[in-house]
Structures are given as structure tokens and as C-alpha cells.
Amino acid sequence: MRSRWDEDEARRHAGSRLAMRVYTSRLLGQEPDLVLHGGGNTSVKAVATNLFGEAEEVLYVKGSGWDLATIEAGGFAPVRMEVLRKLARLEALTDGAMVRALRSATLDPGAPPPSVEAILHAIVPYRYVDHTHADAVVTLTNTPFGTGLVRELLGERVLVLPYVMPGFMLARHVFLATRELDWHKLDAMVLAHHGVFTFSDDARESYERMLELVTAAEDHLARHARLPAAGPAPAATDLLGLARLRRAVSRCRGGAQLALLDRTPEAVAFAGRADAREISGRGPLTPDHVIRTKRAPLFLDGDPDAAVAAFAEEYRAYFERHARPGVTCLHPAPCWAIWPGQGTVAFGANLAEAGIARDIGRHTARAIQQAELLGGWRVLSEAEVYEMEYWELEQAKLRTGQKPLPLSGKVALVTGAASGIGRACAEALGAAGAGVAALDVDPAIEGLFRREAILELRCDVTDPAAVEGAVDATVERFGGLDLLVCNAGILPPSEDLEALRPESWSRSLAVNLTGNLRLLQAAIPFLKLGLDASAILVASKNVPAPGPGAAAYSVAKAGLTQLGRVAALELAPHGVRVNMLHPDAVYDTRLWTPEVLAQRAARYGLTVDQYRTKNLLRTEITSRDVAALVCALAGPAFSKTTGAQIPIDGGNDRVI
Numbered sequence: 278m279r280s281r282w283d284e285d286e287a288r289r290h291a292g293s294r295l296a297m298r299v300y301t302s303r304l305l306g307q308e309p310d311l312v313l314h315g316g317g318n319t320s321v322k323a324v325a326t327n328l329f330g331e332a333e334e335v336l337y338v339k340g341s342g343w344d345l346a347t348i349e350a351g352g353f354a355p356v357r358m359e360v361l362r363k364l365a366r367l368e369a370l371t372d373g374a375m376v377r378a379l380r381s382a383t384l385d386p387g388a389p390p391p392s393v394e395a396i397l398h399a400i401v402p403y404r405y406v407d408h409t410h411a412d413a414v415v416t417l418t419n420t421p422f423g424t425g426l427v428r429e430l431l432g433e434r435v436l437v438l439p440y441v442m443p444g445f446m447l448a449r450h451v452f453l454a455t456r457e458l459d460w461h462k463l464d465a466m467v468l469a470h471h472g473v474f475t476f477s478d479d480a481r482e483s484y485e486r487m488l489e490l491v492t493a494a495e496d497h498l499a500r501h502a503r504l505p506a507a508g509p510a511p512a513a514t515d516l517l518g519l520a521r522l523r524r525a526v527s528r529c530r531g532g533a534q535l536a537l538l539d540r541t542p543e544a545v546a547f548a549g550r551a552d553a554r555e556i557s558g559r560g561p562l563t564p565d566h567v568i569r570t571k572r573a574p575l576f577l578d579g580d581p582d583a584a585v586a587a588f589a590e591e592y593r594a595y596f597e598r599h600a601r602p603g604v605t606c607l608h609p610a611p612c613w614a615i616w617p618g619q620g621t622v623a624f625g626a627n628l629a630e631a632g633i634a635r636d637i638g639r640h641t642a643r644a645i646q647q648a649e650l651l652g653g654w655r656v657l658s659e660a661e662v663y664e665m666e667y668w669e670l671e672q673a674k675l676r677t678g679q680k681p682l683p684l685s686g687k688v689a690l691v692t693g694a695a696s697g698i699g700r701a702c703a704e705a706l707g708a709a710g711a712g713v714a715a716l717d718v719d720p721a722i723e724g725l726f727r728r729e730a731i732l733e734l735r736c737d738v739t740d741p742a743a744v745e746g747a748v749d750a751t752v753e754r755f756g757g758l759d760l761l762v763c764n765a766g767i768l769p770p771s772e773d774l775e776a777l778r779p780e781s782w783s784r785s786l787a788v789n790l791t792g793n794l795r796l797l798q799a800a801i802p803f804l805k806l807g808l809d810a811s812a813i814l815v816a817s818k819n820v821p822a823p824g825p826g827a828a829a830y831s832v833a834k835a836g837l838t839q840l841g842r843v844a845a846l847e848l849a850p851h852g853v854r855v856n857m858l859h860p861d862a863v864y865d866t867r868l869w870t871p872e873v874l875a876q877r878a879a880r881y882g883l884t885v886d887q888y889r890t891k892n893l894l895r896t897e898i899t900s901r902d903v904a905a906l907v908c909a910l911a912g913p914a915f916s917k918t919t920g921a922q923i924p925i926d927g928g929n930d931r932v933i
């Protein structure tokens with residue numbers, strides 16, 4: 278651990294204790310080996326003025342839901358110290374009652390809910406208190422002689438306590454354990470299986486004391502539990518196996534999940550251990566992780582459907598062994614998996630959720646292997662882990678969780694995504710919660726969206742190898758494929774048949790028809806393993822109502838429509854839907870340059886403005902209108918529709 282303290286930056290935060298608390302909290306939050314995804318908490322004691330102009334001693338403690346890496350002053354809840362001291366002296370208090378008491382004692386009703394460890398922070402008689410789930414220290418306590426080793430390593434000025442359930446029980450335990458202690462003889466406190474507390478009246482001292490203690494633990498691990506260098510990742514990724522695994526987990530979870538495959542050498546080495554199943558099944562690095570990863574990962578050594586079903590059965594049995602009246606069983610699906618020969622896989626309804634499971638899995642795998650070298654991975658009992666997973670406060674968080682987006686966990690691939698309809702589709706699908714691969718031959722596709730949920734790939738649909746590579750990259754990134762939007766296309770110049778150039782004809786067929794055939798062929802094996810999978814082919818109004826001078830375009834789009842009808846017949850037995858859209862007069866696309874628009878308008882004897890709205894409803898059709906229909910077709914409203922040709926043209930008398 279190296280100190281990130283910067284004197285210039287610190288001076289900019291020296292105006293108040295809370296500002297300095299924000300600064301050092303962010304320093305801690307930047308270290309994933311200290312805190313992961315909202316873990317840990319910090320506080321500072323200060324004086325605040327209430328509504329009546331009276332000075333009150335308050336504890337500014339990290340609010341629930343905030344991440345130390347990005348926390349701001351508004352992320353700290355100001356809680357009255359007088360109330361916290363009284364709560365600490367109570368002999369018994371349910372955690373639900375504690376949360377209500379903390380909320381009522383918060384000076385600002387608009388502040389976030391205070392951390393459930395607020396009482397513990399108040400007990401510590403120092404201005405600044407830092408708490409982390411430091412991997413190195415927790416790893417040491419997860420060994421047979423861990424607490425003794427920590428006492429030996431960190432010295433007499435560190436109080437080491439056994440694990441106690443977070444919340445009021447932990448605060449009460451610390452209160453009783455420290456009543457006879459001289460706090461001035463302590464620099465820190467370690468809670469077995471849970472983490473480290475450091476404290477001081479000086480923010481920098483408390484922060485750097487944390488680094489000093491964790492470094493001592495890291496140094497011990499480096500000397501006595503150094504992991505061997507991992508070999509290279511396997512050359513071939515089993516993408517069909519990944520898609521099958523994702524489908525099995527999604528069905529078990531009751532909703533689409535993304536699957537993040539970790540093929541780093543470290544992940545592959547851990548998955549390849551002969552004892553990987555046994556050691557990974559003993560329990561999590563710290564019980565705080567159980568909400569994100571469950572007690573243990575899935576070990577995949579055969580058919581994914583059978584493996585996931587067995588995992589779910591065992592999870593339900595685990596729940597029944599410890600269930601209390603009135604507690605509802607959580608979903609039984611795995612949150613991460615160990616896959617020998619491939620690595621590890623993390624699951625989630627979105628990239629953020631799956632990424633958290635992946636990161637915790639990485640840290641857990643490393644800690645397990647280090648602990649094994651120190652005598653064995655020894656964690657909390659199954660019953661203790663259950664108590665954390667089904668803690669009333671965690672259950673309350675789940676009940677108040679946000680409603681998922683309509684396409685959460687789905688995976689879509691959109692071609693022609695650098696502009697117009699394709700770009701609008703990629704943006705709309707991403708906004709609806711899907712993981713999206715956005716393809717285009719234009720180099721501008723790279724860096725266009727700047728969103729983690731949108732994979733930008735440069736791809737020429739007339740290049741078979743590029744198409745296959747793009748589909749594979751999509752599956753490797755998100756775990757599968759559920760929605761294919763065949764939108765890439767070109768608009769040849771207007772030419773009457775007798776003047777139609779061979780190159781216009783062949784180029785239109787190559788891009789508008791054959792390119793989409795290749796894309797379908799590459800995608801079909803994964804669509805068959807998708808979740809309510811469908812393909813949407815963007816054809817044209819020219820199919821039912823062609824216009825003069827558009828033979829090359831109209832014939833290619835008609836062929837695309839016929840291709841889609843055949844695909845609908847062939848893929849229906851596999852549950853894959855195929856539908857065609859027939860847009861018309863969508864002029865906010867790159868295909869319609871001002872010159873082309875003027876040329877087409879002139880053919881009909883219209884002005885450009887008249888040509889834009891030459892439909893029955895006299896309305897303009899935009900790329901976003903088409904994208905909205907694509908999202909609808911991908912959703913449940915059209916789950917029983919296939920082989921359809923749907924116009925989006927404002928009404929065309931020739932079509933009608």
C-alpha cells in the first residue's frame with residue numbers, strides 16, 4: 278500500500294472536517310484491495326448548527342448506498358452524537374429499530390440513511406474513523422490461526438476481536454469489550470472475517486495508519502503465501518458453452534442475465550486447480566460479499582442445465598436448513614461460476630451487477646489460494662453466512678430495489694450503427710438495459726457511444742471473417758446473443774433499368790442482401806441459445822411499393838424480406854422470432870444526403886419539405902421512431918409474433 282496523500286489537494290479540503298473526511302475517504306476508495314463496490318465506511322465527528330441555531334455534536338458517517346471512491350459531502354449523514362451514545366448503552370435493540378432510531382437522530386432529513394455501523398463509529402473516541410474490508414487482513418483471519426497471527430503481526434496497539442454480526446450486535450460487543458480499555462493505547466481494531474478500523478484526531482494519520490497495517494499483512498502474505506505465476510489463458514473460448522451457461526442461469530434466475538467470462542491467466546489457473554470445487558465452496562471472503570456472490574460459486578464440470586439445477590436445489594436446501602418464519606427465499610441461481618479450462622464467469626442483470634460479482638470473485642480466488650498456503654481456507658460457518666444473507670436490513674434493501682429496465686440482461690447486435698437508424702437502435706436498446714454490440718464499416722463507430730454497455734466494433738458485413746469475428750466478440754463480451762438487428766445497408770443512386778450499372782446492382786445485393794445472410798448464419802447458433810431471441814431485418818417500403826429508378830435497392834430489400842420469411846419458418850421450432858420492418862421516408866440517416874433527397878423529390882415533382890411528409894398522416898418518420906419499434910419488437914408485447922412485415926411509414930396509399 279502506497280499513500281496517495283497529496284499536500285496540495287489536502288489543502289484544498291482543509292476548510293472543514295467534513296471536507297477532509299471526503300478527501301481521505303476517496304483515497305481509501307481508490308484501493309480495491311481495501312474496499313470493493315460500496316464496501317467499508319468512514320466518519321468524522323464535528324459540530325453542526327441545527328434549525329434553532331444551536332450547536333450540536335454530530336457524527337458525519339457514510340450514508341448507505343454511497344461508494345467511498347466517489348463520495349461527496351452529501352454522502353455523509355449527520356447523526357446526533359448524544360443519541361448514538363445512548364443507543365450504545367442499550368442492552369438490546371433489533372436492527373430494524375436501530376435503523377429507525379438512526380434515521381430519526383439524523384440532523385438533515387434529506388441525508389442518506391446512516392451506515393448501520395454508526396453506533397460503532399460513535400463509540401471510538403477519536404475524530405476520524407476509517408473502516409475497510411482489507412483483503413490481506415481478512416485473508417489472514419480466514420486461516421486456522423488467523424487472529425493470533427494478526428495480533429503477532431500488527432502489535433499490541435491493535436485490538437483484535439472475533440467476528441460478530443454487523444449492526445447493533447457488533448456495536449454492543451465493541452462497547453462492552455472496550456469499557457475498561459484505554460483508547461489512547463490503541464491505533465486500530467481488527468474484526469475477524471470482517472475488516473480493519475483505524476482512528477485518529479488527524480485525518481492523514483488515520484488514513485496512513487490503515488495503509489501501514491494492511492501493508493504489514495500484505496508483506497506477510499508475500500513472504501509466506503506467494504502464488505505461483507499463472508500460465509497463459511487457453512487459446513480457444515467455448516462460446517457456445519458460455520451461451521448455454523448464461524441461458525441456464527437466466528432461466529434459474531427468472532430473468533435475462535449477462536455473463537462476464539474472465540479468461541485472465543489467474544482466473545484460468547484457479548479454475549484449473551484440482552481442489553477448486555472444494556475450497557471455493559467453503560464460503561466467501563467476508564460475509565458482506567454474500568449478497569453479491571452467494572455463499573459459494575457454481576462449479577461447472579458438465580452440462581450447464583444440470584449443473585445450475587443442482588446448484589439451485591442445494592441452495593434451497595441451504596435456505597431450508599436455516600430458514601426462519603416470515604423470511605422469503607432469495608433467487609437460487611449462482612452469481613458466479615468456476616469453469617475448468619475456461620476461467621470464471623460472473624452473472625448480473627446489467628454490466629454493473631455482473632462486474633461487481635466478477636471483481637469480488639477475483640479477490641476471493643486470490644485470498645482462498647493464499648489462505649491455503651497458510652494452513653487452509655477457514656471462514657464463517659454456513660449458519661453465520663446465512664444470517665448475513667438473510668439479515669433483516671439486507672432483506673429491506675432488496676424490497677426497495679429499483680425496478681429493472683425492460684431489456685435488462687438482454688444482448689443485442691446492431692449493424693450500420695454509426696448513424697441513422699442503426700445508431701438510434703443501439704442507443705435505445707442500451708437505454709432499455711441491453712448489452713449492445715454496435716457494428717459499422719465506418720471507423721467513426723470506434724469511440725462513438727462511450728458507454729460500457731455498448732461494444733463498438735468496426736465490421737464490413739461483406740467480409741465473412743469480419744462478420745463471424747464480430748458475432749464471436751459480442752458473445753465473449755456479454756455471454757450470448759438475444760437480438761439481431763440487421764440494419765446495415767446502402768442506397769444506390771437512382772437509375773432506370775436501361776441505365777442501371779452492373780456495379781450498382783452487385784454492390785446493393787452484396788451489402789443489402791448477402792451481408793445480412795452472412796450475419797444471420799453467424800448469429801443463428803447463438804440465437805438458438807438466446808432468451809426470447811429474435812432477429813429484426815430492416816427492409817423497406819420499397820418491398821410492397823417499389824418506386825421507379827430503385828431496382829437495385831428494391832430487389833435487394835425484397836430478397837432480404839424473403840430471407841427473413843424463410844428464417845422465421847426455420848427458426849420458429851427453436852423459439853427464435855424473425856420479423857421485418859418496412860420504414861419509409863426516414864431522412865435523418867446518412868443514406869439520404871441533401872443531393873439524393875433533392876433528386877428523389879424531383880422525380881415526384883415535389884419540394885424537399887413535401888417529400889419528407891408525403892404519407893397519409895403527413896408526419897415525418899425519424900430514426901428514433903424506428904428504434905422505438907425495434908425495442909417493442911424485442912420485448913414481451915411481440916413475443917408471439919414472427920414472420921411479420923411491419924410498416925413504419927406514416928401510411929402509404931400504395932401499400933394499403
